[in-house]
């Protein structure tokens with residue numbers, strides 16, 4: 001056991017694959033040694049190529065669907081987790097953590113109560129807080145959310161990978177990597193989102209002065225602007241006292257702070273993050289939560305779905321194995337006469353077994369390998385669509401789970417295909433020859 | 436020169452599916468190198484007899500002894516090995532692997548016999564096909580004529596140099612000219628190596644060239660010639 005744990009992860013997974021395939025490899029060795037069934041098998045495969053093609057396609061599609069779904073589900077999980085990576089903690093008014101997370105991390109805004117300037121200042125002035133960013137939602141441009149925040153957050157979100165420059169004026173903007181504007185563009189945001197957006201509500205123009213690198217999150221489509229301008233556009237105070245009107249970014253004067261639905265907090269350390277969470281979890285005043293935790297709770301719920309999906313995959317896999325078996329029975333009927341002839345000419349039973357089994361193995365291995373490729377392809381296409389629609393960077397990859405699944409399927413069907421091969425041997429030679 | 440194997444049959448009885456005896460033969464002795472023709476009306480049991488002699492019959496009693504091998508006392512695997520070493524079989528309807536070419540068909544035994552003999556089988560198969568005048572095309576035998584197909588079958592039966600050749604109506608599917616040519620080829624091949632030959636046939640021209648003839652009627656010996 002210690003030895004097993006001392007292996008690198010890849011080593012364990014490789015060994016599992018080998019262990020899964022070992023029974024079939026042993027059977028292959030026992031059945032095929034010192035025999036040359038291939039020329040005959042190749043000829044038979046070619047002769048019944050259409051039936052074989054249908055067979056291989058059936059196996060490939062069913063294996064591919066199972067693999068594709070599992071790979072896709074993992075890709076989604078990793079993609080969403082990655083998208084939430086920069087959002088260590090969020091402080092907001094008490095309510096649904098899920099709603100808040102969807103609004104702040106995935107930019108799916110909904111009407112939420114605001115936090116006032118006192119609380120914002122308390123968070124941002126906390127000695128263990130590195131970044132505390134207010135967010136201002138509500139506007140959009142060509143479907144891309146226009147989000148008010150502070151320069152530090154843009155720097156933090158992009159790891160300082162900013163093309164162009166940071167804003168220096170309230171009406172300058174930084175575009176996300178996939179936002180519909182480019183550096184130098186001038187735009188007027190619409191009030192609201194989607195179909196109900198009102199393009200004529202505002203008249204203030206923004207100039208895009210910078211563009212951040214890809215983050216793999218919905219923030220890639222966003223256009224970030226100084227939160228002061230968002231407040232101003234909506235006829236609110238801009239966070240600063242009249243004598244400090246020129247300031248852009250914190251500190252804000254609590255008296256002139258119109259409120260923020262959420263504060264994205266980056267603490268100086270992991271223990272600090274936990275400490276801050278308990279500090280800002282106050283009944284009826286504030287709620288602090290980790291988006292990562294909300295997501296893992298979500299994954300846990302979805303884990304049941306995943307389990308159901310795996311079982312479904314397994315069941316379809318078993319059904320396919322059963323139909324493969326049936327198909328092999330039918331195919332071996334097709335060349336019953338040839339096989340009886342081999343027996344009549346003096347071939348050992350093992351040779352006949354080898355012919356039928358190699359035939360089956362060729363179909364199964366081809367189908368399984370194509371299925372793996374198909375599964376990858378399906379996941380890749382789905383991932384691209386999801387990424388395009390949500391900007392959550394979902395990457396398709398074939399993981400060990402899928403490889404193990406295919407190996408188990410292959411091993412089971414390879415062993416099962418000995419049954420039709422065996423049944424062929426039980427038909428008397430003479431009656432098969434006379435038929 | 437290699438000698439064909441002598442055959443001794445004692446109290447051979449083959450029964451059919453419902454237990455009816457379809458062939459009984461009290462005694463038959465064949466010297467090595469003899470060519471025996473088995474004749475008789477349709478349904479007389481000719482095929483049954485020669486497949487029993489090849490160890491292919493099920494529900495069979497008695498003794499079929501080739502040389503020192505008591506064939507019927509062996510299990511199916513040992514009988515199969517005996518055939519692959521000693522017996523060449525030719526069938527009425529050719530029974531070739533339609534998906535393979537002439538050479539692959541003629542040398543099919545090389546797929547499962549011990550490795551050491553495989554080269555010899557392949558070489559022999561090629562020689563036989565040349566001698567029998569079978570075109571060595573790349574196409575499969577499915578497109579060959581009846582005469583060509585039966586000559587491929589003869590090459591297959593002889594490629595492993597068996598001491599016994601057993602044929603069931605080898606000329607029945609051929610027209611006269613092809614049948615005579617095949618008879619010549621078969622007899623030449625058998626005589627030159629002193630092989631023992633047993634042929635079941637209706638073909639009088641073939642039967643006339645045998646050393647001995649045996650007539651079956653209703654599953655029993657009618658008269659020996």
Ligand SMILES: Nc1ncnc2c1ncn2[C@@H]1O[C@H](COP(=O)(O)OP(=O)(O)OP(=O)(O)O)[C@@H](O)[C@H]1O
Nearest residue numbers: 450451452453457476477478479480481482483484
């Ligand atoms: N497995 C079997 N069970 C029952 N009867 C059988 C079986 N095999 C053959 N027979 C019967 O035994 C008889 C002899 O058959 P066989 O094929 O040996 O005849 P044959 O002399 O070769 O005839 P043909 O000249 O038409 O080829 C036939 O009546 C046939 O129907």
Ligand SMILES: [Mg+2]
Nearest residue numbers: 481482483603
């Ligand atoms: Mg017959």
